[in-house]
Amino acid sequence: MEDITRGGQFLVKETKCENVFTPEDFNEEQIMMRDSVKEFVDKELWAHKDKFEKKDYAYTEECMKKAGELGFLGVAVPEEYGGLGMGFVNTMLTCDYISGATGSFSTAFGAHTGIGTMPITLYGTEEQKKKYVPKLASGEWFGSYCLTEPGAGSDANSGKTKAELSADGKTYKINGQKMWISNAGFCHLMIVFARIEDDKNITGFIVEYDPANPNGITLGEEEHKLGIRSSSTRQVFFNDTIVPVENMLAGRGEGFKIAMNALNVGRIKLAAACLDAQRRTISGAVKYANERMQFNTPIANFGAIRAKLAEMAASAYAGESASYRAGGSIEERINARVAEGNSHQEAELKGVEEFAIECSILKVAVSEDIQNCSDEGIQIFGGMGFSEDTPMESAWRDARIARIYEGTNEINRMLSVGMLIKKAMKGHVDLLGPAMKVAEELMGIPSFDTPDYSELFAEEKELIGKLKKAFLMVAGSAVQKYGPDLEAHQQLLMAAADMLIEIYMAESAILRTEKLAKSKGEANVKEQIAMAQLYLYHAVDIIAQKGKEGIVSFAEGDEQRMMLMGLRRFTKYTNMPNVVALRETIAAKLVAENAYCF
Template sequence: MEEKDILRGGQFLVKETPCEDVFTPEDFSEEQQMMKEAVKEFNDREIIPHKNRFENKDYALTEEVMRKAGELGFLGVAVPEAYGGLGMGFVSTMLTCDYISSGTGSFSTAFGAHTGIGTMPITLYGTEEQKKKYVPKLATGEWFGAYCLTEPGAGSDANSGKTTATLSEDGKSYKINGQKMWISNAGFCNIMIVFARIEDDKNITGFIVEYDKNNPNGVTLGEEEHKLGIRASSTRQVFFSDTVVPVENMLSTRGNGFKIAMNALNVGRIKLAAACLDSQRRITTEAVKYATERKQFKTPIAEFGAIKLKLAEMATNAYVGESASYRAAKNIEDRIAIREASGNTHQEAELKGVEEYAIECSILKVAVSEDVQNCADEGIQIFGGMGFSEETPMEAAWRDARIARIYEGTNEINRMLSVGMLIKKAMKGHVDLLNPAMKVADELTGIPSFETPDFSELFSEEKELIAKLKKVFLMVAGAAIQKFGPDIEKHQQLLTAASNILIEIYMAESAILRTEKNAKRFGQESQEHQIAMTQLYLYNAVDIITKNAKEGIISFAEGDEQRMMLMGLKRFTKYYNMPNVVALRTQIANKLNEENAYCF
């Protein structure tokens, strides 16, 4: 594979991607299909039938099911074979996370915390000795991992933690003192990745801390937190009082903890998007089933237009989230392969591969976590009064979904990050934003073409519109950077608006590319409902982009500049042939009702 074949992170904004170059769920290999079926079967057997026990805070059940997942190899999908894992690629790890996560948010959180931030830091930053000692036990579920970063005073500002690590006089160990909170898996973990500050270091340092409740070594656990959702996910405070950690258990180098934390979160973000996908499919299926059975005025409510609107939007967002998540996952997998081929170790290749697409990871985390919440919210609404009852699945799904917008970095932080990282990449010359932004600025003062383009091919208008929406981002972000320079990071409402534009471009384009690829190979007829969902999503995206761009423009531009940019916005968001969204939604909902399930 040549490097020029795949775009670098963030380049989707300034380069066109041929549909043949994107990976879609329809491209799963036979091995991946088998893994998907195995994981779904596990979920249906071990998790979904015990939903009430999870909701009633049965922490022992979470631990028991995690052990079973370990025995089947699901905890070691991403772990190299040399350390007892299956050594499968990044797409397969996403797939496992996707289909294992929909039974309950409690198990999903335990699984994600263990396989991601509990195991990954050692796999990616550990010495050979550390990996041999700890990773095989984590990969098989013999031991479980937790990740101790957040403190009462250090949440989004992760590097401001007060926990200390003091070197002993003989130089053989560190003593850790401090307090961590919101620690997933704390109640049954054997290893904690703990971040602490040595002396007055600018950055925190990571340590691998073994925990044995029979010999706690100065580690005390708080009581289980009682939470809105993810009720059987063990979440506790952890207190360290002169906890002795051998010097050889430092993870990576002194002061490298902040970087470890940030890179672990990049992986966590895209995996969190994956963990929200099957929940959307299942919620949509439950809502469809209920709507076809529930009759009012002698008619199934599924036949009412107001319900069709909800079902169509729920299914559309699930389809688009899936399209974008697997597109990015394959880009990461390909980048890892390129780096390994050029001589990087697996550790270096995976770290750099994920870091390369940190912008996309943040975009996906925000978009899909918000979609799953909306999906569950509409699910409750379709169930009506029954949706508010614990007897139906919707209220638990809604409560579990709520945390997804908070952990792995809040969505507000991730919005700032996506635009901030893009600007940094532009400064480093990794993504050329300057020249395209200057072209757009010139275009604003030029005379627009009044010719109607030829839109005879599938998605020709939609792709033209995506290209224009990219100009909207370049116009707004370019002018804002010119005006504020490095101070732009102080203008958070403006960055939020820019981020919303960026998110919608990536999500809408991903859906177009997936559907176009599948229409070309399976025939357009086979994709008629996917085409409808893609067109519906783009229509909604244009509205969101228009609102956010307008808000951004009037926040910093005045007079002629403002008028010119608002005229440009009108030009760049113009449809030649407006889709009939009511007809699109009806078409999608009718298909769902006919199949009595999410069927895409």
């Protein structure tokens, strides 16, 4: 168990390419699952995309029932509760490929399988699981998650909804208001968070909902939203709603813990749910670029368009690489805990919690990449991209919510660095030792030896190591200067987070490609090599910029000069790549294959 890399350790421990899970490592079962999900998406969702844009909530519900019949709603649910009992990577790839057609269905699916079902499978009593989970896994019932309130968004624990115990101690009476509740319009069960008396933390409850017998529950009208138009989103009002005491989820005051752990899982699955949307957006853009003639030639022949396609592909490739790397790490950790005798509940909770830093990193990076990808998709389509007649404008609108879901990207940026520092304080990740070594290195004379870069990615991996030093230099000095007050310096935390994000994403793309090159030969993966190098090139620039922003915010005089000099040293290539040539290599493959083909 101790040999398994812990969450956050990527920063201080070298990862070998053989030890990362990649999409090329899907086993036969996973390939079958991927293909059956893609078939469902093409037949039921993509072919009826217009229904989702016209707010056909009934069709969303109908498709959710079909997904239940096919077993997709129960992929993560243990077999004893009616699910397929598959591993964490299987649940991720289901989220990935089911997201490709429309954000409306992806949201309904994610809300039901994740925050609607998972809190019961992970925190429920045996009686609760037997009573509710089989219905949720089959699609007989649908779930929703009632956490957000008008005055409690990012500050989830500040909710005002109250739960009052009856005089006979047999029921709770819930009063309050929830908003932005996905699946509210067709759910049969709600995970509701309320405060008992003046408890410090909220408590979770399983609340059944039957429109014929509403039990004090009323729903607001459907919200009219920028995107995810046929995802049911309503306010939910509780007026003396009676809930049996046995429907409390976990213990009293443990609702905040449930909410936070549900968000960890939700974050990595949200990243996965942006991946196939990117692939399909890129494929649509490539097809249009090959068909659209201007100046007597397809626009796919123009360098400006080819640059866009290449950049879109490189981001998608890095997102895939990082998401499945983290998913593989989580599954490995879960399996190790099960082998040690942990229950499924405990193993999954602790496995995901271990990699909460990576979950936050992925949520930010991939949600921003899908927005950029769909935006460039519109640009490639030109005026047609702005029209509802093409899929690009709906892709752009649907993508926008991803930066707000599961904790805003600003919250997740600060969380990623904050959680890393807490892990260091607990001794789970040794940041102090490496940070001190970096400080010593800054005082020493740099080496002027000519390094040997004959092996694939030798320079890139050395550069990744230096980027890690840049982060340790900035974050280490910031912690020394501010100590526990660091969390008050949000702009500094945001800059450090961007450095951390780019390190994980760039390293993941490099490791995946190195593994691929070893199995298929470098000559057969030259486009993947180009994408990994292109992503790293941008990561170096971002880390240089954000590092400088961080340093000048807290260091002055000689200390500042020394750190800026170190930053330049840590973000310097020996052999700068030809970015135009890299883009051309990637674009040529995309245009020839007429699709995202990696």
